[in-house]
Amino acid sequence: MGMTMTQKILAAHAGLEKVEAGQLIEANLDLVLGNDITSPVAIKEMEKMKVDGVFDKDKIALVPDHFVPNKDIKSAEHCKCVREFAYRNEITNYFEVGEMGIEHALLPEKGLTVAGDVIIGADSHTCTYGALGAFSTGVGSTDMAAGMATGKAWFKVPSAIKFNIVGKPSKWVSGKDVILHIIGMIGVDGALYKSMEFVGEGIKNLTMDDRFTIANMAIEAGGKNGIFPVDDLAIEYMKEHSKKTYTIYEADEDAVYDEEYTIDLSTLRPTIAFPHLPENTKTIDEIKEDIKIDQVVIGSCTNGRLDDLRTAAEVLKGRHVAKGMRCIVIPATQAIYMQAMEEGLLKTFIEAGAVVSTPTCGPCLGGYMGILAAGERCVSTTNRNFVGRMGHVDSEIYLASPAVAAASAITGKISCPCQLA
Amino acid sequence: MKAAKGTVFKYGDNVDTDVIIPARYLNSSDPAELATHCMEDIDKDFVKKVQKGDIMVATKNFGCGSSREHAPIAIKAAGVSCVIAETFARIFYRNAINIGLPIIECPEAAKGIDAGDVVEVNFDTGIITDVTKGTTYKGQAFPEFMQKIIAAEGLVNYINEK
Numbered sequence: 160m161g162m163t164m165t166q167k168i169l170a171a172h173a174g175l176e177k178v179e180a181g182q183l184i185e186a187n188l189d190l191v192l193g194n195d196i197t198s199p200v201a202i203k204e205m206e207k208m209k210v211d212g213v214f215d216k217d218k219i220a221l222v223p224d225h226f227v228p229n230k231d232i233k234s235a236e237h238c239k240c241v242r243e244f245a246y247r248n249e250i251t252n253y254f255e256v257g258e259m260g261i262e263h264a265l266l267p268e269k270g271l272t273v274a275g276d277v278i279i280g281a282d283s284h285t286c287t288y289g290a291l292g293a294f295s296t297g298v299g300s301t302d303m304a305a306g307m308a309t310g311k312a313w314f315k316v317p318s319a320i321k322f323n324i325v326g327k328p329s330k331w332v333s334g335k336d337v338i339l340h341i342i343g344m345i346g347v348d349g350a351l352y353k354s355m356e357f358v359g360e361g362i363k364n365l366t367m368d369d370r371f372t373i374a375n376m377a378i379e380a381g382g383k384n385g386i387f388p389v390d391d392l393a394i395e396y397m398k399e400h401s402k403k404t405y406t407i408y409e410a411d412e413d414a415v416y417d418e419e420y421t422i423d424l425s426t427l428r429p430t431i432a433f434p435h436l437p438e439n440t441k442t443i444d445e446i447k448e449d450i451k452i453d454q455v456v457i458g459s460c461t462n463g464r465l466d467d468l469r470t471a472a473e474v475l476k477g478r479h480v481a482k483g484m485r486c487i488v489i490p491a492t493q494a495i496y497m498q499a500m501e502e503g504l505l506k507t508f509i510e511a512g513a514v515v516s517t518p519t520c521g522p523c524l525g526g527y528m529g530i531l532a533a534g535e536r537c538v539s540t541t542n543r544n545f546v547g548r549m550g551h552v553d554s555e556i557y558l559a560s561p562a563v564a565a566a567s568a569i570t571g572k573i574s575c576p577c578q579l580a
Numbered sequence: 581m582k583a584a585k586g587t588v589f590k591y592g593d594n595v596d597t598d599v600i601i602p603a604r605y606l607n608s609s610d611p612a613e614l615a616t617h618c619m620e621d622i623d624k625d626f627v628k629k630v631q632k633g634d635i636m637v638a639t640k641n642f643g644c645g646s647s648r649e650h651a652p653i654a655i656k657a658a659g660v661s662c663v664i665a666e667t668f669a670r671i672f673y674r675n676a677i678n679i680g681l682p683i684i685e686c687p688e689a690a691k692g693i694d695a696g697d698v699v700e701v702n703f704d705t706g707i708i709t710d711v712t713k714g715t716t717y718k719g720q721a722f723p724e725f726m727q728k729i730i731a732a733e734g735l736v737n738y739i740n741e742k
Contacts, residue, residue, distance in 0.1 A: 299679075300649040
């Protein structure tokens with residue numbers, strides 16, 4: 160019986176020739192990540208361990224991004240704790256305000272995540288780096304602490320679900336629609352404890368940013384990781400961004416999968432997840448009634464990349480957001496922000512009546528920069544629409560692509576760019 | 581290993597970490613402070629009613645969503661002695677073990693036990709007893725090394741003892 164792509168990476172990092180689903184292993188880590196919410200807890204736990212500092216100062220990334228620039232005194236204390244730990248341990252990859260970005264957009268851009276790596280991060284969306292052919296998964300603060308101290312983590316080797324991607328997406332269909340469609344199909348626990356392995360000839364029709372979005376939301380189906388094969392596009396991305404050596408692993412031909420699905424990109428439609436679970440999906444054509452919207456958020460580790468901003472700007476260009484609409488655009492990193500400025504995208508947003516913010520996770524998790532009041536509705540390019548996620552428990556979040564979010568900002572109701580005059 | 585006994589708080593499918601501890605409180609990492617907001621977005625009465633030793637029972641995919649360890653920390657600090665569910669989301673599962681919050685997967689118990697029942701859990705055997713109803717269930721026993729982590733009251737102590 161052969162191994163899946165994920166199993167091969169794990170076996171290599173555990174020093175084993177072969178692993179099987181369900182086996183408990185200890186794997187060597189290539190990178191350990193934390194943010195301003197999870198790192199303070201990890202630092203406190205690490206201080207209880209009988210260790211002298213971190214295992215490798217170059218293999219830890221600390222990214223304050225959730226509540227920065229500091230939203231209040233308590234957040235400032237957390238950030239201070241992370242900053243002091245980073246300086247004390249001479250952490251190479253600590254990113255201060257001004258150089259930081261939303262962690263899962265920032266780390267690939269900085270070349271810290273490459274194919275074949277094993278990466279843990281104390282943030283559930285750490286699974287994003289599977290887009291480059293890495294095994295990466297979210298953990299909690301104690302796992303992060305143990306990872307920082309020992310350079311190792313324990314894993315139960317996952318089984319996998321195979322998604323065979325075929326066809327070419329139509330205009331206004333992006334990676335977000337692909338992953339929302341899949342979550343709608345298999346449910347928020349459809350891939351619980353499992354790898355989601357994306358394969359097939361249709362992958363060439365997905366941009367790197369599409370793939371980051373798809374891998375990013377593997378956790379929203381309960382997945383342990385989402386992973387793509389390493390093709391020319393991924394290699395080109397890594398060569399452009401990274402000096403690290405990458406290793407390409409491929410699933411064995413006789414690898415066994417729990418389930419297999421075929422996703423024909425040409426048949427997908429703009430897809431929206433209704434409150435209060437990412438699995439409550441409807442295509443734009445299935446929405447018959449007008450759903451009035453108060454706020455639109457375009458950003459996050461899911462959809463704050465350049466492709467996303469370009470699409471949103473294409474929709475907003477020469478148009479204006481609806482009266483009473485708050486449209487918040489958040490480029491995910493400083494480099495994306497700069498590029499968006501040079502391309503004139505920021506000007507388009509501002510002329511359309513949107514606000515543009517410094518990189519932050521803020522509104523996605525109801526932290527700050529766009530909290531919802533009771534009864535308010537938001538179309539958001541973020542990743543979760545749980546009860547109270549973005550504010551009041553009686554507010555509602557509709558998850559969608561940047562194209563749908565931008566179009567909805569213009570009409571004031573859930574809309575697709577294809578419906579605009 | 582220890583046993584747990586307490587009154588049950590019952591919840592449904594997909595209880596996410598945003599309702600277990602909303603992000604607006606994550607500017608703190610103090611367990612006692614987090615405990616005062618535990619479950620408040622789906623059950624305002626939980627923190628008023630919970631007694632030390634009480635047990636939480638839920639159906640599938642408990643703890644889905646964010647990786648925040650603050651979620652099991654809040655539950656543990658609120659006094660809960662054990663969480664029983666049909667299934668747990670994987671990051672929550674790791675986190676609970678790593679901080680020494682006993683959790684146990686048992687689909688039958690998750691369905692059969694009701695709010696307010698008094699329930700006893702034996703962690704060595706995985707036997708769950710609904711004292712109120714007089715029923716017993718066999719939960720999923722932990723692999724040996726996870727038992728050691730739980731017995732050490734968390735991963736940090738376990739690593740220190742190794």
